[in-house]
Amino acid sequence: MKINAIRINAADNVATCVTNIGKGEMAAYLLDEAAESLTAAEDIPAWHKIALTDLAAGDHIVKYGEVIGKADRAITKGSWVSHENISGIPRDYESELIGLPEQG
Amino acid sequence: MEFFGYKRKEGRAGIRNHVLVLPTCACASETCRVVASQVTGAVSIIFNTGCADVEANTAMSQKILTGFACNPNVYGVVIIGLGCETVPHAELREKIRTMTSKPVVSFGIQEEGGTLKTIEKAVRAARDLAAEASLQPKEPCDMSEILMGIECGGSDATSGIAANPAVGELSDRLIDLGASTMMSESTEWIGAEHVLARRAATPEIHNQIIRVCMDYEEHLRLAGQDCRAGQPTPGNKAGGLSTLEEKSLGCIHKGGTKPIVEVLEQAARPTKKGAIVMDTGGYDVSSITSMAAGGCNVIIFTTGRGTPTGNAIVPVLKVTANEDTYRWMDDNMDVDLSPVIRGEKTIAEMGGELVPVIRDICSGRLTKAEAYGFSDIAIDHVCRFI
Numbered sequence: 001m002k003i004n005a006i007r008i009n010a011a012d013n014v015a016t017c018v019t020n021i022g023k024g025e026m027a028a029y030l031l032d033e034a035a036e037s038l039t040a041a042e043d044i045p046a047w048h049k050i051a052l053t054d055l056a057a058g059d060h061i062v063k064y065g066e067v068i069g070k071a072d073r074a075i076t077k078g079s080w081v082s083h084e085n086i087s088g089i090p091r092d093y094e095s096e097l098i099g100l101p102e103q104g
Numbered sequence: 105m106e107f108f109g110y111k112r113k114e115g116r117a118g119i120r121n122h123v124l125v126l127p128t129c130a131c132a133s134e135t136c137r138v139v140a141s142q143v144t145g146a147v148s149i150i151f152n153t154g155c156a157d158v159e160a161n162t163a164m165s166q167k168i169l170t171g172f173a174c175n176p177n178v179y180g181v182v183i184i185g186l187g188c189e190t191v192p193h194a195e196l197r198e199k200i201r202t203m204t205s206k207p208v209v210s211f212g213i214q215e216e217g218g219t220l221k222t223i224e225k226a227v228r229a230a231r232d233l234a235a236e237a238s239l240q241p242k243e244p245c246d247m248s249e250i251l252m253g254i255e256c257g258g259s260d261a262t263s264g265i266a267a268n269p270a271v272g273e274l275s276d277r278l279i280d281l282g283a284s285t286m287m288s289e290s291t292e293w294i295g296a297e298h299v300l301a302r303r304a305a306t307p308e309i310h311n312q313i314i315r316v317c318m319d320y321e322e323h324l325r326l327a328g329q330d331c332r333a334g335q336p337t338p339g340n341k342a343g344g345l346s347t348l349e350e351k352s353l354g355c356i357h358k359g360g361t362k363p364i365v366e367v368l369e370q371a372a373r374p375t376k377k378g379a380i381v382m383d384t385g386g387y388d389v390s391s392i393t394s395m396a397a398g399g400c401n402v403i404i405f406t407t408g409r410g411t412p413t414g415n416a417i418v419p420v421l422k423v424t425a426n427e428d429t430y431r432w433m434d435d436n437m438d439v440d441l442s443p444v445i446r447g448e449k450t451i452a453e454m455g456g457e458l459v460p461v462i463r464d465i466c467s468g469r470l471t472k473a474e475a476y477g478f479s480d481i482a483i484d485h486v487c488r489f490i
Contacts, residue, residue, distance in 0.1 A: 047261035047344035
């Protein structure tokens with residue numbers, strides 16, 4: 001099977017297509033040297049993302065093993081994931097700061 | 105591992121030996137360009153500030169001007185001023201002389217009686233400095249003399265999944281060899297700042313990284329602006345990057361995995377060795393300008409969609425993992441990292457192959473932008489670039 005997508009981290013629920021993948025064609029990616037594949041539900045341009053699972057509105061989109069945004073609406077497995085159907089999540093900086101001992 | 109460079113009395117070695125023709129303000133930029141065009145070995149920058157500005161902008165302009173003058177790739181400096189700018193040439197000259205022992209001379213266009221008379225004197229001065237510079241031999245230098253800036257621009261999905269991780273590997277390997285690296289573009293940490301902060305060498309540095317991002321967003325909010333509005337850019341979206349978080353996670357991969365030992369203000373000089381980060385905008389030309397002012401002697405630039413950017417004093421090496429871009433813009437791209445995308449090479453192999461490439465650039469091999477004589481510059485303002 002020709003590999004035409006990259007899934008970077010085992011936790012990812014999207015893969016990045018490295019070629020144009022047409023509706024009904026297979027997207028194949030490697031994970032731990034084993035090939036996985038799924039059928040593209042629509043045309044997906046090269047370098048864009050394909051959903052590896054069904055996603056509900058509000059679900060986290062995971063790439064690099066980290067959250068890159070959330071689904072604006074339901075996205076079915078094999079669909080094109082882009083700025084048209086996901087959005088970023090504002091971060092809470094205060095909670096990211098480490099409590100340090102008071103300076104004397 | 106060693107490279108052949110120019111030892112300096114203070115600080116790191118130079119990998120080039122330029123005479124820098126430096127304007128104090130926009131009004132002297134064209135005169136500097138003409139002077140540099142007359143002298144082999146001389147370079148100039150176009151400067152769009154230096155006058156009629158608020159104090160914070162003047163301070164940034166001065167950091168860039170003095171930083172460029174002190175950059176190790178510069179042998180000597182010919183300053184040209186107008187005469188009525190905020191910081192006149194003699195004052196800038198004396199300031200630079202307190203920071204470096206390299207030769208610095210200066211002229212004023214109003215004092216000399218116009219541009220032609222200034223050009224005559226400045227060309228003679230630049231010619232004499234270039235002749236001196238040409239006598240300085242290259243010597244073997246340890247890789248620890250290298251401070252490599254790491255930049256990205258015109259990113260697409262290949263940047264985050266291949267080019268940036270490969271350059272991150274390069275950064276890790278250079279640090280193992282004793283070199284230092286500098287990653288900037290703090291607006292592009294936003295969304296991935298928690299991941300970057302995990303690399304901090306101390307809890308204080310962890311919080312500095314978070315605060316840089318907090319302060320940047322707050323700074324822009326106070327000016328009624330939103331740094332998330334322009335990001336990802338339309339070009340990024342067309343290239344497959346959907347959110348700022350996605351772009352940022354891909355972006356910070358170029359800085360590698362080593363502990364971050366110092367967080368610098370924009371255009372400041374490092375005091376530590378190892379992995380360093382600098383607070384700059386994500387506007388690549390501005391970020392490169394600030395890293396050159398901070399003393400980087402070489403810069404590696406990852407791109408997906410392609411860019412021609414070059415800096416007057418610091419070689420900028422362009423790398424891409426998008427094979428179409430590499431082929432289509434091969435006159436501007438230096439290294440093809442697309443074997444990673446095709447699964448022919450691992451990230452680690454590709455990053456390892458970049459080590460001798462950087463050593464060769466440091467020993468004198470011209471990058472493409474350098475061969476064309478490109479001298480891009482952008483100086484940040486009070487309302488910062490994003």
